[in-house]
Every structure is written in structure tokens, then in C-alpha cells.
Amino acid sequence: MDTDFDSDAAARAHVAEQAARVGAAVAAGQFRREIAVETKGEQTDVVTQADRDAQSRVIDCIHSAYEANAIVGEEADELKSVPEEGPTWVIDPIDGTSNFVREFQVWCTAVAAVRDGDPVASAIVAPELGDVYVADDETATRNGEPISVSARTDPEGCSVVPTMWWGRDRRDEYAAACREVVERFGDLRRVGSAQVTLAMLAAGTIDGVVTNVYANPWDTVAGVHLIRLAGGTVTDVHGDPWRHDSHGLVASNGEIHDELLAAVGEVEAVARD
Structure with missing residues (x-):
């Protein structure tokens, strides 16, 4: 033992x-x-x-x-x-x-x-x-x-996932997240499992993950560790290093991280209205 x-x-x-x-x-x-x-x-x-x-x-x-x-x-x-x-x-x-x-x-x-x-x-x-x-x-x-994160640099060639779950009373933020993704990036994915999504980012299958919702540790910690070891970047909505108690989660291959932060900033603006 x-x-x-x-x-x-x-x-x-x-x-x-x-x-x-x-x-x-x-x-x-x-x-x-x-x-x-x-x-x-x-x-x-x-x-x-x-x-x-x-x-x-x-x-x-x-x-x-x-x-x-x-x-x-x-x-x-x-x-x-x-x-x-x-x-x-x-x-x-x-x-x-x-x-x-x-x-x-x-x-x-x-x-x-x-x-x-x-x-x-x-x-x-x-x-x-x-x-x-x-x-x-x-x-x-x-x-x-x-595995390693993707090397894609052009946002228009990247697939991004708005992840976690926005409750019924936060659907305007959910809609804003989807709008920001489809306007800034090549395509949107949403597969219904946060941890699988994060693992896919670590493997280069997708290029970014974004939410302004507090994410429970059991939905995130394992996948965040994979991304970091695979060369990716994971922060909160302000761009500070992500922790299990952070506000939101923004993860990427590193190349498109600034654009993801700009996207989640717009979602946060909706949340404040």
C-alpha cells in the first residue's frame, strides 16, 4: 500500500x-x-x-x-x-x-x-x-x-468548442459564445463531454475551448493537465493561469489564445449587461 x-x-x-x-x-x-x-x-x-x-x-x-x-x-x-x-x-x-x-x-x-x-x-x-x-x-x-496540440495559427482554419453548460437563465451568454466562435474562427464543435473535448484539444483534433462558466474540477482537471503536457495554454477569462477554482476556462494550442480571450471578453460583456 x-x-x-x-x-x-x-x-x-x-x-x-x-x-x-x-x-x-x-x-x-x-x-x-x-x-x-x-x-x-x-x-x-x-x-x-x-x-x-x-x-x-x-x-x-x-x-x-x-x-x-x-x-x-x-x-x-x-x-x-x-x-x-x-x-x-x-x-x-x-x-x-x-x-x-x-x-x-x-x-x-x-x-x-x-x-x-x-x-x-x-x-x-x-x-x-x-x-x-x-x-x-x-x-x-x-x-x-x-500527442501534441495543433500548430494551426490562422483562426479561420481553426475549430473551437464553446464548452460546459450555460443554464436556462444564461442562454444569452451561450448564444454570445456561439456567435463569437462562428464569427472569429473556422468552425464550431460541441460534443457534450468537457473532458473528451479537452483531450481532443491536447491531441490536436480541435484548436480551442472556451467558456465563461465556472467549471467543476471533475469536468476539467484531468483534461487541463493533458493540454499542458501536450504544449497547450490554459487560462481563465482574464488570461491568468487556470486553476480548479478559476472563473471560466480558455484553452488553446497557444497560437489562437489571444483571439479566444477576445471572444470570451465579449461573452463576459453580455453577462454584465
Whole structure:
């Protein structure tokens, strides 16, 4: 049993991958089968027994190696914010549950190892896509091969994702985000899983991600770590380095970051009106 605070990032990345694989396997076993769906708030904020079962297995896997470490998780009674001190794991058993219940293949299990509030390793497993993303403190990979963000420099050739979820009372900001993307960049994508979106940015599939909404740590930390290790840039809406408690999230290949910040600035202007 390893509870050493100073364990290296490679060991934590290995456990993150194991835990994400286990959770994804549990969820995949219930995908496209009869399953009860509950709502936690708005009609799009859903949860299933698959979420709970997968989270339980993820936690078991982590605690078999790091028994004393805290867990931040979306479901059940786990912590809901990241402690500023000590080793912590941030997990999302099914990121993209709305996709999951609609039988749409874009969803994943995400696990991140955090130390003193900063990620040191992460894994994202998207079983229906056949993709496993892993990052330690040196390299980000997809299916065992190193990945990097895109090298595109012309915004008109870039695809950008307005991510997270703007509530029903913030749809004017959602509309503004979509407008800014389609007017400033080549195309808009929206796939319904924040962590898969961030992983795709790390792999160069898309070029930018933007939101002015506070993003929960289980929706972001694992993917943000991948992007950083893949050479990308992640900030808040003001251009300051992103943290788990930041206002908004702006991520890019670095080349189009200023244009993304200008876009989110316009969204913020709508929010203030």
C-alpha cells in the first residue's frame, strides 16, 4: 500500500489509468441498455446508477494504492472542491452522462491526481471511441503514442468548442459564445463531454475551448493537465493561469489564445449587461 505524498507522477499516472479503465468498463457494461435516469436539477443534468457504480469502482482502485488520499468526485458524498494542501484525486465516473443516456458514444471516465491543488497526472478513457489518454509530469499520450496540440495559427482554419453548460437563465451568454466562435474562427464543435473535448484539444483534433462558466474540477482537471503536457495554454477569462477554482476556462494550442480571450471578453460583456 502506497500512501507516500512524494510518490512520483509516473506511479500516479499508472493508477489514474487503471482507475479510469475500471470505471469506464463498468459504465460501458450498462451503455445502451435499459437504465433509470434521474435529474439533479435541469433536465440536462442527469445521473444514473452507472455513474454511481463506476465511481465506486474508481475509488476502490485508487484507494487500493493510495488509501489515505482524499477524493473529489461528482457523485455521492465525496469532496466537491479541491483541497489546497496534500494529495487528492479528482474523478468523474461518466463525463457526458447526457450523451450516455442518449446512447451517443462521446463520454468518458476521467481521473486526475492532484498535489497541493495542482494536477500531476491524469487519465481519460473514452471506451466507445477506443481512446485512452494519459499524462504524467513529462508526456501526454493517446493509446500509448505521444500527442501534441495543433500548430494551426490562422483562426479561420481553426475549430473551437464553446464548452460546459450555460443554464436556462444564461442562454444569452451561450448564444454570445456561439456567435463569437462562428464569427472569429473556422468552425464550431460541441460534443457534450468537457473532458473528451479537452483531450481532443491536447491531441490536436480541435484548436480551442472556451467558456465563461465556472467549471467543476471533475469536468476539467484531468483534461487541463493533458493540454499542458501536450504544449497547450490554459487560462481563465482574464488570461491568468487556470486553476480548479478559476472563473471560466480558455484553452488553446497557444497560437489562437489571444483571439479566444477576445471572444470570451465579449461573452463576459453580455453577462454584465
